[in-house]
Amino acid sequence: MFTDLSEFHEWFAHRGREQRQRVTKIPLDELEGWAADPLTGNIAHHTGGFFTVEGLDVTRSGRGVEAWQQPILVQPEQGVLGILVREFDGVPHCLLQAKMEPGNVNGLQLSPTVQATRSNISQIHGGRTVPYLRYFTAPRKGLVLSDVLQSEQASWFLAKRNRNMMVRVDEDVPVLDEFCWLSFPQISALMRLPNLMNMDTRTVLAGAAGLRLSEGDGSEDSFRGALTRSREADTSLHSMVEVLSWFTEAKGRCTLTRRSIPLNKVGGWSHRDGAIKHDLDLHFSVIGVDVESDSREVARWRQPMFEPRGQGIIAFLVKRIRGVLHLLVQARIETGALDGVEMAPTVQCQPDNYRSLPPARRPLFLDEVLGAPEDRIRFDSVHSEEGGRFYHARNRYLMVEVGDDFGPDVPEDYTWVTLRQLTEFVRYGNHLNVEARSLLTFFGFYEEE
Amino acid sequence: MFTDLSEFHEWFAHRGREQRQRVTKIPLDELEGWAADPLTGNIAHHTGGFFTVEGLDVTRSGRGVEAWQQPILVQPEQGVLGILVREFDGVPHCLLQAKMEPGNVNGLQLSPTVQATRSNISQIHGGRTVPYLRYFTAPRKGLVLSDVLQSEQASWFLAKRNRNMMVRVDEDVPVLDEFCWLSFPQISALMRLPNLMNMDTRTVLAGAAGLRLSEGDGSEDSFRGALTRSREADTSLHSMVEVLSWFTEAKGRCTLTRRSIPLNKVGGWSHRDGAIKHDLDLHFSVIGVDVESDSREVARWRQPMFEPRGQGIIAFLVKRIRGVLHLLVQARIETGALDGVEMAPTVQCQPDNYRSLPPARRPLFLDEVLGAPEDRIRFDSVHSEEGGRFYHARNRYLMVEVGDDFGPDVPEDYTWVTLRQLTEFVRYGNHLNVEARSLLTFFGFYEEE
Numbered sequence: 001m002f003t004d005l006s007e008f009h010e011w012f013a014h015r016g017r018e019q020r021q022r023v024t025k026i027p028l029d030e031l032e033g034w035a036a037d038p039l040t041g042n043i044a045h046h047t048g049g050f051f052t053v054e055g056l057d058v059t060r061s062g063r064g065v066e067a068w069q070q071p072i073l074v075q076p077e078q079g080v081l082g083i084l085v086r087e088f089d090g091v092p093h094c095l096l097q098a099k100m101e102p103g104n105v106n107g108l109q110l111s112p113t114v115q116a117t118r119s120n121i122s123q124i125h126g127g128r129t130v131p132y133l134r135y136f137t138a139p140r141k142g143l144v145l146s147d148v149l150q151s152e153q154a155s156w157f158l159a160k161r162n163r164n165m166m167v168r169v170d171e172d173v174p175v176l177d178e179f180c181w182l183s184f185p186q187i188s189a190l191m192r193l194p195n196l197m198n199m200d201t202r203t204v205l206a207g208a209a210g211l212r213l214s215e216g217d218g219s220e221d222s223f224r225g226a227l228t229r230s231r232e233a234d235t236s237l238h239s240m241v242e243v244l245s246w247f248t249e250a251k252g253r254c255t256l257t258r259r260s261i262p263l264n265k266v267g268g269w270s271h272r273d274g275a276i277k278h279d280l281d282l283h284f285s286v287i288g289v290d291v292e293s294d295s296r297e298v299a300r301w302r303q304p305m306f307e308p309r310g311q312g313i314i315a316f317l318v319k320r321i322r323g324v325l326h327l328l329v330q331a332r333i334e335t336g337a338l339d340g341v342e343m344a345p346t347v348q349c350q351p352d353n354y355r356s357l358p359p360a361r362r363p364l365f366l367d368e369v370l371g372a373p374e375d376r377i378r379f380d381s382v383h384s385e386e387g388g389r390f391y392h393a394r395n396r397y398l399m400v401e402v403g404d405d406f407g408p409d410v411p412e413d414y415t416w417v418t419l420r421q422l423t424e425f426v427r428y429g430n431h432l433n434v435e436a437r438s439l440l441t442f443f444g445f446y447e448e449e
Numbered sequence: 450m451f452t453d454l455s456e457f458h459e460w461f462a463h464r465g466r467e468q469r470q471r472v473t474k475i476p477l478d479e480l481e482g483w484a485a486d487p488l489t490g491n492i493a494h495h496t497g498g499f500f501t502v503e504g505l506d507v508t509r510s511g512r513g514v515e516a517w518q519q520p521i522l523v524q525p526e527q528g529v530l531g532i533l534v535r536e537f538d539g540v541p542h543c544l545l546q547a548k549m550e551p552g553n554v555n556g557l558q559l560s561p562t563v564q565a566t567r568s569n570i571s572q573i574h575g576g577r578t579v580p581y582l583r584y585f586t587a588p589r590k591g592l593v594l595s596d597v598l599q600s601e602q603a604s605w606f607l608a609k610r611n612r613n614m615m616v617r618v619d620e621d622v623p624v625l626d627e628f629c630w631l632s633f634p635q636i637s638a639l640m641r642l643p644n645l646m647n648m649d650t651r652t653v654l655a656g657a658a659g660l661r662l663s664e665g666d667g668s669e670d671s672f673r674g675a676l677t678r679s680r681e682a683d684t685s686l687h688s689m690v691e692v693l694s695w696f697t698e699a700k701g702r703c704t705l706t707r708r709s710i711p712l713n714k715v716g717g718w719s720h721r722d723g724a725i726k727h728d729l730d731l732h733f734s735v736i737g738v739d740v741e742s743d744s745r746e747v748a749r750w751r752q753p754m755f756e757p758r759g760q761g762i763i764a765f766l767v768k769r770i771r772g773v774l775h776l777l778v779q780a781r782i783e784t785g786a787l788d789g790v791e792m793a794p795t796v797q798c799q800p801d802n803y804r805s806l807p808p809a810r811r812p813l814f815l816d817e818v819l820g821a822p823e824d825r826i827r828f829d830s831v832h833s834e835e836g837g838r839f840y841h842a843r844n845r846y847l848m849v850e851v852g853d854d855f856g857p858d859v860p861e862d863y864t865w866v867t868l869r870q871l872t873e874f875v876r877y878g879n880h881l882n883v884e885a886r887s888l889l890t891f892f893g894f895y896e897e898e
Contacts, residue, residue, distance in 0.1 A: 078701055138698060138861075147694035163697060244876060245596035248612055249587060252527055338787065339879075412587075427693060428877040430788075 001088060001181050005189060008180070015098040015178060016108050021293040023102045025391075027274025028288045031302045041264025043286075043304055050117070051075035051389070053276075053286055053304055055261040056158060060254060060333050069266045071276055071286050072158045072336060073306065073389060077118040078149065081200045082136040082165040084113040085145060086173060086181070093181040095132070095173065096201060101387025102291045103305055105394060109198040109384060110190070113179070131176055135167050142169040146207030148429040150437065151342060153385060154334035156284070156306050158258070161338070161429075164204045184211065188445035194382040195394065199438065202383070206437035209444025210423035223325075223378060223401065227446055230325035230419040237321050237408060237416045240424065246415045247343065247431070250331030253412075256340040275307075282353050284308045287391060307391040310352035311382070314435045315369040315398035316443075317346045318378070319407060319416065326416035327443070328365075328407070334433055342433040343425065346414070364411065372400040379442055397439055419443055450537060450630050454638060457629070464547040464627060465557050470742040472551045474840075476723025477737045480751045490713025492735075492753050499566070500524035500838070502725075502735055502753055504710040505607060509703060509782050518715045520725055520735050521607045521785060522755065522838060526567040527598065530649045531585035531614040533562040534594060535622060535630070542630035544581070544622065545650060550836025551740045552754055554843060558647040558833060559639070562628070580625055584616050591618040595656030597878040599886065600791060602834060603783035605733070605755050607707075610787070610878075613653045633660065637894035643831040644843065648887065651832070655886035658893025659872035672774075672827060672850065676895055679774035679868040686770050686857060686865045689873065695864045696792065696880070699780030702861075705789040724756075731802050733757045736840060756840040759801035760831070763884045764818040764847035765892075766795045767827070768856055768865065775865040776892070777814075777856070783882055791882040792874065795863070813860065821849040828891055846888055868892055 002008045028036070028043070036043050043053040056072040059065065084095040099111040116130045121137075135142055145166040152160045175181070182190070187205070191197055197205075210231060229235075238246070268279050276286040284306045292300050317328040332344035349363045351370070359367070379399035386393075408416060422440050425431035432440065451457040477485070477492070485492050492502040505521040508514065533544040548560035565579045584591055594615040601609045624630070631639070636654070640646050646654075659680060678684075687695070717728050725735035733755045741749050766777040781793035798812045800819070808816070828848035835842075857865060871889050874880035881889065 144690055144694040146690065147697045149697055149700060163701060165694075240876070241593055241595065245593040245614075248596045248598055248878075251598060252612060427689070428880075429697075430879060431877075 001093065002186070005186060008182070008186070008190070011180060012098060012108070019098065019100050019108060019178065019294065021100045021102070021107055021291065024290045026288045026290045026302065028271075028276065028286065028304060029274065031288045031304060033302060034304060036263070040262035042262060050303075053263060054158075055263040055266040056335070057259040057261045058335055059257045060335075069261065069268060070283070070335075071263055071266055071269060071306075073156055073160070074158045075117075075160050076158075079117040079162045080114055080121070080133070080136050080165065081112050081162050081204050082114040082132075082167060083201070083204045084132060084135055084142075084173065085166055085168040086170070087168075088181070091183050092168070093183050094187060094205075095175070095179055096182055096187075098178050098180070099198070100293055101198070102289055102293075102303070103387035103389065103391040103393065104195070104198075104384055105392045106195050109387065110196055110201055111198045112200050112204050115200050132173075135169060136165050140167060141171070142167040146427070148207065148427060150203055150426075150429055150432075150434065151334070151337050152203075152434050153390075154336040154342070154433060156336070156390070158336040159338055160336065162200075162203075164207055166204060166207050184208075184445060185447065188447045191442055191445060192379075192381055195384045198384060199386045199434065202438040202441045203434055205441045205445070206423075206426050206432070209426070209440050210420065211444070224446075226320045226323060226325040227419070227443065229323060230327075231423075231444065232420065233324055233418075234420070235322065235324055236418045236421055237326055240421060243415060243417055243421060247331055247341075250413055251339070251341045254333050254341060256333055256335070258335070278309075282309060283350070289391065305389060305391040306393070308350065308393045310350050312350045312395040313347055313366065313369060313398065314345050314395045314439065315347040315400060316439050317365060317368060317400055317402050317406070319402050321408060321416065324418060326408075326418055327422065328410060328414055329417050329422070329436065331413050331415075332433065337433065339430055343422075343431055343436055344433045345436050345439050348435050364414075368402065368406075369398055369400055372398075376401050376403075379446070381442075383438065395435070397442060399439070399443065450542065451635065454635060457631070457635070457639070460629060461547060461557070468547065468549050468557060468627065468743065470549045470551070470556055470740065473739045475737045475739045475751065477720075477725065477735065477753065478723065480737045480753060482751060483753060485712070489711035491711060499752075502712060503607075504712040504715040505784070506708040506710045507784055508706045518710065518717060519732070519784075520712055520715055520718060520755075522605055522609070523607045524566075524609050525607075528566040528611045529563055529582070529585050529614065530561050530611050530653050531563040531581075531616060532650070532653045533581060533584055533591075533622065534615055534617040535619070536617075537630065540632050541617070542632050543636060543654075544624070544628055545631055545636075547627045547629070548647070549742055550647070551738055551742075551752070552836035552838065552840040552842065553644070553647075553833055554841045555644050558836065559645055559650055560647045561649050561653050564649050580628075581622075584618065585614050589616060590620070591616040595876070597656065597876060599652055599875075599878055599881075599883065600783070600786050601652075601883050602839075603785035603791070603882060605785070605839070607785040608787055609785065611649075611652075613656055615653060615656050633657075633894060634896065637896045640891055640894060641828075641830055644833045647833060648835045648883065651887040651890045652883055654890045654894070655872075655875050655881070658875070658889050659869065660893070673895075675769045675772060675774040676868070676892065678772060679776075680872075680893065681869065682773055682867075683869070684771065684773055685867040685870055686775055689870060692864060692866055692870060696780055696790075699862055700788070700790045703782050703790060705782055705784075707784070727758075731758060732799070738840065754838060754840040755842070757799065757842045759799050761799045761844040762796055762815065762818060762847065763794050763844045763888065764796045764849060765888050766814060766817060766849055766851050766855070768851050770857060770865065773867060775857075775867055776871065777859060777863055778866050778871070778885065780862050780864075781882065786879075786882065788879050792871075792880055792885055793882045794885050794888055797884050813863075817851065817855075818847055818849055821847075825850050825852075828895070830891075832887065844884070846891060848888070848892065
């Protein structure tokens, strides 16, 4: 445990020196252990494990019809993302790991106690066993705090879900070198730092976003008071039945047709410079990397990764309604998600993709977010997406408070919800996308700077 | 409105005389308007609408591995099942329809106010408009009481879901000839009669199973008291987090692989006597019917239907735990369900399929249900499944109370839940299968005989 965060930073810097990693981009055709099928071009590992890169043909219709093709990561197996919780002197702490991932822009980030694909669990790569995994597999001794299948980046993954678990134990837990205990207020403070809490940590912590961290400032005027009421109070602009109905209605309005196609038949994309790239250099590229590491189960390996072309924007517009903070949530068609539509942040896009388009074709509310005055921005931090699959994938996460001149009337694919309502949806899975869950975690653990 | 149920029965008998229908089984190759694809044998309507009959290859593994092939109904579009609710003198009533369906063993049954496929809604068959539909499509004037996508028979349907809605209005509603208002206690009494409340009515009403119908008898000893506490009290053997974790764990334990195959390549099934039948005469047959009706949108048509080989058993074992009734729910691999696993009744099977098997291979708890003494059976009624797709498909729905010698320890795919917990799961969709929702409705509206 750390008595203050400077101790943590010292420890983390030390870890960075201990756990070295060298990542080099290499051409896709030099991916030892991986091969493109001669017929389809689909990229697979020689064991059949991990994941594959395939092609997807998508047609979606809501108000208009859109159709496109793209490469997609296929990883149907479910892994486990688990955080172990233990109280010290009555204060709950989470066991997090300083973990190197090849896609991390800064090497080391804080990951959950356990971040294991099914391939990890079944030892497909003959590496070391996953520490602490026994706390998350039956029969367990601890108390389960949350346990639900959640989707991951549905623009890049087809039907990928991981089991998100938090388990509390009361027994002594040996702490390995790369691991540390952090309290929720400490985690909350560290979330303001860029590229530190990795995606897996953020999504698992969403399961605890409804926890009462401290006595909130209940005054009518403060932002913090409105946020505390949003997390705890039972009042909201729309009832749960109304929000569920809005969500069902949105699912009925759209149709999403997805069809697997060979990777070498994906229109609009081509092999260039050893990678698979979009012909207009938009979206992302499929690249190869060579990784040398002394901290992972396997010391050296090569793998394909997705490298986004630009930094994304993920933002919730928020508004005080009758003193309770409400978030503007979007029912968003999610290419790879199990049910096609999930609840997403108000804005979620790569602005670069829209730079040359007229305002009418830019994503709704993007300009409200980018043009927000400094004193309206309640949270603003750049975080990384899953560094095991995505190379230098960063998003700017924002919380922007709108004024009285905005809403509450909004377009039909949007609605206002409270934090309490979102934390309820998170429990049941298949409702919030991973981007919304990340922001929910920031909100749930929000402390004033 | 009916002052007593004899008035209802008189009205219903009158409707039976007014709405005549003649259904004749015909060979599949005489299905005018429908044709089998020469290459695949898949059966489709010439418009491309309604549904198709295709082949499915299934592999599932949990403790062991099972693999089989079967015909399956494919109907990816979502229809609307809606019940309109209005108070008369402070008493809520539901608007139900006396509706003829070709598969109904007795012709007429009580269906929801609206039972519309998307084909109905978009008028694909050029028939009459669906009455009352406007109450269920946006913009609506009424108050939405429940609104959620729910799965249907996953042994026979691939990924079929319908939108289940209840909408309350305060305005006058014209009542067409085939429609009537029934109060919840009246519906509750009518549920004890066989083959009257159709499947669609039962699943929609599951959205209201948590309603407080009347002051329960709170005495510790009575079954009714235990049931009322199960519906209303906040105490349960397992917390919601524990039940959700049990459900997530069960999903992780099994894998289900489904692959569409041509209907004419389905192994173990063959064309015989104008139908597609299982080679051992188990499960169901795909048959053709000719329908003449004067009450439907179209007066005469032909269509394929699924005809089960025998009557099924659908039962919950229930047990009083600390004075609160608990239901033994099963995490069941559901062939056609979106997420592969749903919560199902304790027992759900066609006993005929297992008659010749040794006891160890018979479904768990089937013998407890079939051998239950009379005084342990709390509910026992035969009901029909969806008469638009299934021909004479009937299931015996049972509620059997076990004694102190049973449980509470149960195998890992089973757990004890309260009615209150089940009604919570129903709100979010993708949790309870249609058979469990039917039984939940019977429990939710349970009154002593």
